[in-house]
Amino acid sequence: MSVPTIKFYVREGLLPAGELTSPNQASYGETHVRRLRLIRALLDVGGLSVAAIRGVVVAVDDPEESVHDVLGEATKPLVPRYDREPGDGVEEARKTVAGLIAARGWHADPAGPAAEALAVTLVALADLGHGRFVEVLDTYADAAEKVARADLEYVAQHVAREEFVESAVVGTVLGDAMFSSLRRLAHMDASNQVFGPQEQGGGAE
Amino acid sequence: MSVPTIKFYVREGLLPAGELTSPNQASYGETHVRRLRLIRALLDVGGLSVAAIRGVVVAVDDPEESVHDVLGEATKPLVPRYDREPGDGVEEARKTVAGLIAARGWHADPAGPAAEALAVTLVALADLGHGRFVEVLDTYADAAEKVARADLEYVAQHVAREEFVESAVVGTVLGDAMFSSLRRLAHMDASNQVFGPQEQGGGAE
DNA sequence: GCTATCTGATAGCGCCACTATCTATGATGG
DNA sequence: CCATCATAGATAGTGGCGCTATCAGATAGC
Numbered sequence: 001m002s003v004p005t006i007k008f009y010v011r012e013g014l015l016p017a018g019e020l021t022s023p024n025q026a027s028y029g030e031t032h033v034r035r036l037r038l039i040r041a042l043l044d045v046g047g048l049s050v051a052a053i054r055g056v057v058v059a060v061d062d063p064e065e066s067v068h069d070v071l072g073e074a075t076k077p078l079v080p081r082y083d084r085e086p087g088d089g090v091e092e093a094r095k096t097v098a099g100l101i102a103a104r105g106w107h108a109d110p111a112g113p114a115a116e117a118l119a120v121t122l123v124a125l126a127d128l129g130h131g132r133f134v135e136v137l138d139t140y141a142d143a144a145e146k147v148a149r150a151d152l153e154y155v156a157q158h159v160a161r162e163e164f165v166e167s168a169v170v171g172t173v174l175g176d177a178m179f180s181s182l183r184r185l186a187h188m189d190a191s192n193q194v195f196g197p198q199e200q201g202g203g204a205e
Numbered sequence: 206m207s208v209p210t211i212k213f214y215v216r217e218g219l220l221p222a223g224e225l226t227s228p229n230q231a232s233y234g235e236t237h238v239r240r241l242r243l244i245r246a247l248l249d250v251g252g253l254s255v256a257a258i259r260g261v262v263v264a265v266d267d268p269e270e271s272v273h274d275v276l277g278e279a280t281k282p283l284v285p286r287y288d289r290e291p292g293d294g295v296e297e298a299r300k301t302v303a304g305l306i307a308a309r310g311w312h313a314d315p316a317g318p319a320a321e322a323l324a325v326t327l328v329a330l331a332d333l334g335h336g337r338f339v340e341v342l343d344t345y346a347d348a349a350e351k352v353a354r355a356d357l358e359y360v361a362q363h364v365a366r367e368e369f370v371e372s373a374v375v376g377t378v379l380g381d382a383m384f385s386s387l388r389r390l391a392h393m394d395a396s397n398q399v400f401g402p403q404e405q406g407g408g409a410e
Numbered sequence: 411g412c413t414a415t416c417t418g419a420t421a422g423c424g425c426c427a428c429t430a431t432c433t434a435t436g437a438t439g440g
Numbered sequence: 441c442c443a444t445c446a447t448a449g450a451t452a453g454t455g456g457c458g459c460t461a462t463c464a465g466a467t468a469g470c
Contacts, residue, residue, distance in 0.1 A: 004460055007418075012458095024416045024466050034334075041329040043458090044287040047252070050458065067396060075389055080382075082249040101390060108393035118386035121379055124246040128239075128375055132363050139355035140380075141387050143348035148391035150344035152399060158337050170333055172392065175345075176385045177285075177326045182346050183384070184280060184319035186353035187377065189311040191272060194357060209429055212449075217427095229435050229447045248427090255427065 001036060013054050014039050038166065046173035048074070060166050067168045072113065074169050079117045082124060089126060093119040096134060104141060151175060206241060218259050219244050243371065251378035253279070265371050272373045277318065279374050284322045287329060294331060298324040301339060309346060356380060 009015040015035050018026030035057070042048040042056065052074065059070040084090060097119045098110040109115065125133045151171050159167045214220040220240050223231030240262070247253040247261065257279065264275040289295060302324045303315040314320065330338045356376050364372045 002460080003416085005458085008459060011419090020417085022416095022467065024418095025468075026417075037332050040287065041333055045285045045326055045329045047285075067400070068393075071389070071392070078385075080250045080252075082245065104394075106390055106394040107397040108390045112393070114386045114389035114393065118383060118390070121250055121382045121386060124250045125375070125379055125383075127242045128246055128379075130363075130372065130375060130379075133359060133376070133379075136352075136355040136359050137383075137387075140352055140384050141391070143352045144384060144387035144391045147341075147345055147348045147388055148395045150341040151392065152395045154338060154341050156399075158335075167335070168392075168396075170330070170335060171338070172389065174326055174330055174333075174335075174338075176381075176388070178323060178330075178342075179345050179349060179384060179388070180283075180381045181319045181323035181326060182342075182349035183352055183381070184276075184377065185306065185311055185313045185323070186346070186349045187276070187356065188273075188313035188317070188319065189309075190353045190357045191373075192312040194361075195272070207429080208447085210427085213428060216450090223448095225448085227436065227448095229449090230437075231448070 001040075006036070009036070009039060012050055014050065014057055038170070041170065042173055045177050047177075048173065052076075052078075056169050060169065065165065067165050070165045071168055071172060074172065075113045075117075079113045080120050080124075082120050084123065090119060090123050093122040093126070096122060096137075100137060100141060104145070147175070147179065206245075211241070214241070214244060217255055219255065219262055243375070246375065247378055250382050252382075253378065257281075257283075261374050265374070270370065272370050275370045276373055276377060279377065280318045280322075284318045285325050285329075287325050289328065295324060295328050298327040298331070301327060301342075305342060305346060309350075352380070352384065 006015065010017050015032060018028040018032065020026050038057070039053055042053050043050070048056070055073040055076070056070065059065045059073045094110070094115075097115045101108055101110050101115065122134060125131065155164065155167055155171065211220065215222050220237060223233045223237065225231050243262070244258055247258050248255070253261070260278040260281070261275065264270045264278045299315070299320075302320045306313055306315050306320065327339060330336065360369065360372055360376065
């Protein structure tokens with residue numbers, strides 16, 4: 001972690017400035033190191049942009065901010081743009097999403113960023129000829145529910161109140177990465193089972 | 206979709222050139238449109254880089270290429286770098302991942318990109334003071350298995366052989382996006398239930 | 411004192427996903 | 441037939457992003 005990089009983060013509002021002990025000497029403490037680790041994790045592992053991280057840390061530092069709002073902040077930049085002539089199927093996808101939320105009794109905003117991102121993804125799938133992929137939506141939603149419950153449980157057990165907000169962001173962002181990797185591993189396994197062990201790698205058999 | 210952008214994709218090897226009917230007239234067919242949609246979906250929704258997409262389409266176009274290899278290609282650029290003094294906990298994380306793979310009997314390479322990405326994520330979590338998050342790994346793995354099975358089933362039912370490779374990529378990349386959105390929705394619901402309905406949004410009650 | 415090191419500020423770099431401009435060629439229409 | 445206009449291809453430029461290099465000014469430490 002180079003000094004100029006750190007100063008860059010300070011400039012960008014990701015990191016509070018060190019306490020000046022004299023005009024050319026600043027001291028950085030444990031909170032700074034913690035914050036730096038948060039930045040690196042969100043940046044490298046989570047793939048967030050510096051701007052998104054700024055939004056997150058501003059919200060994290062604001063004691064008035066609710067978990068809900070911070071997550072919204074962290075999630076906003078993740079909605080894809082996927083340009084399309086409006087109304088061409090997006091509307092239908094939005095309805096599908098709203099229907100799913102209603103069917104599951106989820107207390108979630110059908111117009112929020114997460115719902116919108118889902119709708120966009122469904123449209124993209126339909127465009128690619130995979131409109132039927134919605135048939136597995138329920139399986140995905142089941143899995144998502146289970147994972148979300150586990151997340152909440154973890155937070156309830158291991159996270160102190162004053163760390164709720166930061167932990168929620170970390171869990172949301174890194175949890176995605178975690179699940180994504182696990183899904184790939186599970187895919188490998190499943191495809192190895194279906195297509196047979198054609199000794200095409202490190203066949204542990 | 207502007208013309209210069211399309212030409213850019215041709216130059217970058219993402220899109221085959223149109224068939225020249227005369228030195229200044231090229232004809233683009235359905236395959237080009239399809240490919241363009243694939244590019245936009247992977248780029249906008251999947252968040253892949255142009256370089257990664259090139260790897261994917263080269264592999265997709267190669268009839269010798271196996272699903273396995275193409276997915277490897279698409280997955281490789283997704284492994285985070287997350288610089289760290291080596292051996293400082295990464296090794297332990299790798300062991301955790303290998304143990305998980307073994308415990309589940311997954312036929313997956315514990316040294317492949319997916320396993321490595323998972324290990325890196327675990328290290329990042331540990332760095333952030335969430336080492337205990339591994340306790341929910343099993344829940345995540347269960348969910349991932351279920352989702353992966355559903356994916357395979359979908360492919361088996363709805364995808365023709367010659368589209369296996371492309372569909373696998375699409376499913377892997379857009380499936381991540383889909384699950385991610387669903388998890389966020391499930392989080393909203395869970396947190397709304399835990400923290401009580403403080404009328405902080407569009408309370409559909 | 412004298413050098414080495416730190417600070418903050420400004421400007422620049424390298425990569426990436428395009429985009430603008432240019433020339434040559436040929437389609438198009440009165 | 442000929443003026444206009446669009447298109448192909450090639451080259452160079454743009455804007456954003458995540459840093460990084462350089463520079464003055466100030467001070468710590470010898």
